Each structure stands twice: as C-alpha cells, then as structure tokens.
Amino acid sequence: MGRFSRAARIPTQRRLGPAGSDWSPHQRLDDAARAYFLHADVALEAITGVLGRRRVRGFTLERVVDLTETGASVWQEAAVCDGRRLILWHSEEVSDDGSPGGTILDSSVQVLPLGAIRHVGMRTLVGRDAAGRRIERGVHLVLATGTPHELQPVPGGDPDAPIAAARFRPEAFRFSKSLDDGGPGQIARLIAFGRLMGRLIPG
Template sequence: MGAPQDWAPYSSVDEAAKVYLRDPELALDQLRSVVDLPAIRSFIMSRGFSDGSWGDTDENPLWQEVVLTDGHRLIIWRADDEVTTVDDRERRVLNASVRTILLSTITDHVLTTEYEVFDDGTRRLSEVRLRMYTQLITRSRHRSLTETDIYCESFRYYKSVDNGGLAQMQRLLQFGRVLSRCME
C-alpha cells in the first residue's frame, strides 16, 4: 500500500478504513465482531510510525488505530507492528486488539479547540484535543499511611493543521461532541 489517503471525507468506517489503514480487512473483521457497522455514530482514525525498525530492515513499524462509538460504548481497534525473538530468531508480528469500554465509565471529557487569531480579527482552527478520563484504575501509589495516589486510565486524541489537517480536526470535534451527548 502506498501513502494513505485522508479518512476524514468518508462517512462510513469501512470506506475510511480501506483508504487509510494498511490492514483494513483485519480491522473491519475485528470491529464487526463487536459492533454492527451501521450502529456506529461517530469514529476517528490515526496511524503513525513507531521508533526503530523491524529487525534488519529499514522499514519502520506502524501503529494504526480506529476509535468509534455506538452511543453506549467506546470501541478501540489498535494494531502495532512488533519484533519478537523466538529461539534466537527475530520475528515480525502484527499485534491487533479490540477494546470495549462502557461510556458510563467515563467520568471526565474535555474537548479543547485552539484557534490562530490574525491581526484582522479573523481566526482559523489550528488544533483539537480530546481527553477522556475513566473510573478504571490503572495503578496506585502509597504516599503515606493515610494518603494514596490513584491513577485512572485516560485516553487522548489530537489533530492539528500539521497532524491530519482541517477535515480530521473537524471529525475529532464531531466525535467529541457525539461522545458528550451520549454520556450519562
């Protein structure tokens, strides 16, 4: 597959996946196993290269992600290229997973927009950030006999002029707004 096309102009996750993801059939098969695609209310996609290379090749390992909601759940498909060693032999692996989180476990949802303001008073959308914090405890640390720091899982998504462009920023805004309307 060559350079990916922008996924944002596509309203269906299957069309967007086919032009944007390296492994669209795998993603769609795994997503179909947990959600009916017509039930998807909104989605976003991201991909990028991980540090390093796959063993002795110059090819960079890729990560791909689809995040969607059906109005009740946050569903995350993620695939990462990895290198494992088995019997002193390096092996390239694609590690793909689907995670489902009830929207009712999201306790805080922050949708931030940043605008560049010009001298004439006009403004241009330059960055969108979505942060979600859950009740899902990932770790805790005792500070003293009576104090414990508790860390909950969070999810962060970011699009900007340089990272996805205007259409992907607008889709992240749409996704964040749909999530906000669906949270109980």
Template structure:
C-alpha cells in the same frame, strides 16, 4: 510505506478504513465481531510510524462509538524473539469500554487569530478520563493516590489537518451527548 489517503471525508467507517489503514480488512473483521458497523454514530482514526532497528514500524488506531460503548482497535508492528530467531509481528487488540465508566470528558479547540481578526482552527484535543483504576500509590498509612485510566486524542494542522480536526470535534461532541 505509502502515504495513506485521508479518512476524514468518509462518513462510512468501512470506506474510511479502506483508504487509510494498511490492514483495513483485519480491522473491519475484528470490529464487526464486537459492534454492528451501521450502528456506529461517530469514529476517528490515527496512524503513525517509528524507525526501528529492523525497519519502519506502523501503528494504526480506530476509535468509535455506538452511543453506548467506546470501541478501540489498535495494531502495532513489532518484533518477537523465539530462541535466537526474530520474527516481525503485528500485535492487534480490540477494547470495549462502557461509556458510563467515563467520568470526565474534555474537548479543547485552539484557534489561531489571524491579522485580519479571523480565527483558524489549529488544534483539537479530546481527553477522556475513566473510573477504571490503573494503579494506586500509598502516601501514608491512611492515604493513597488513585490513578485512573485516561485516553487522549489529538489532531492539529500538522497532524491530520483541518478535516481530521473537524471530525475529532464531531466525535467529542457525539460522546458528550452520549454521556449526558
């Protein structure tokens, strides 16, 4: 698979998708169905690949906010079996979460301290915790553990580079202002 161009220099989600995603038209069509793209206040993108028995599988993700919702588009290459016939598939989903369901938001930046005392951004992680229950586990007759859905987004020097780390910081800060 060809190495994509970096999406981070683009302020337009349309332009960024066209240079970064393998399936930009599909992503943009499905995102337009749930959000007016000019209303997007911030976005991030990720992609990666794995080696499968049938070849290289790609996953692609766009996460955006319009100030009211978190919208996530994801596409995963896969394999489907029908009888004794296998077919390559693209599994695509769009998920929308109202920002008011986010109960906790943690934006972490790590800086490497250089010998001359200056700092260089080396790692950014955004964690979002929701009020949406994914499962429970009964501990006793009167107590249960509740597990809520969470999301984690990560960029580093080796995974995305400086521009994508800065965009993840920007995305996290936009979300923080929207959650207030």
C-alpha cells in the same frame, strides 16, 4: 494511560502521509478505514465483529510510525461509538524472527459501555489564517474512566515515612489532531467525535 492512548507512545513519531490517505472526507467507517489504514481488513473485522448490526454514530482514526533503535513500527488505532459503547481497536507491528517479513501484527479490541466514561475533556487551539479568518489549529480529547490505572506516590515530609499517601490515576484515552498531524479535516472530525461523546455519556 491505556494501551490505546497516544500519550503512552514514545515521542519520536512521524506521520504516514501518502497522497490520498486522509480519512476525514469519508463518512462511513468502512471507507475511511480503507483509505487510511495499512491493515483495514483486520481493523474492520475486529470492529464489525463487536458492532454487529448496530449503527456507527461516530469515529476517529489514528496512524503513526514509531521510530525505535530496531527500526520503524506502524501503529494504528480506531475509536468507534455506536451510541451505547466505545469500541477501541489498536494494532502495531511486532518483531518476530520466525515470521516471513520479520514482523507480525498485534491486533486488539477493547469495548467500554458509555457508562464507564466519567469524564470527557476537549481542548481546541484556535487561530487565524493568512486572511484573518478563524481556524481550528488543533484539538486534544480525553476520555477518562473511573477505573484506577496508575498509582502515584505522594511524598511525605517525614524521613521515616517518605511516602505520605498514594493517588490513583484513572484509566484515560487521549486523542489529538493538528494542522501538521491530520490536517483541518481530521481536526474537525475529532472535534465532532468529542462533542458526540460529551452528549452521549450518561449524566
């Protein structure tokens, strides 16, 4: 998985959820980032520096805390589509004893032409609320490229040749939301983002 994939994170995570941090009501990237990210100025500078004058067609945001032996580290991510490119911004706090506060922010941006995306997969979890109405309880989105990212050995049956072949795993970016992780608004926004990507990638 790529650095921007949640699947690459450690499993001990909890949401940062102060009141008013839900980004889903905000249609503009600028407003959503400022309502949600701890380092919105860094994120927006990195993203708008790539966007230039192009219009944002859709986006999704993520923010979690990794709990490690050394403490908690904030991890933030944005995936933005301008109609021809997928722009991925990622940041996390890295320990640095020489920096005031003991941490620095590692901020990075990755840009992919939509033609590089070979597969869009989206799975939704549909349930019922207390009144029997249908609701989306979660969504998982996968954007896979044709770029080999990981080599997986295929075991062979011959003791003299324990590895029979190798299978390449493509680079993939994964996003997910649930009622506990983001709520119904962010579920709906991620579904809309996944549908947008499915419509825009070249056939």
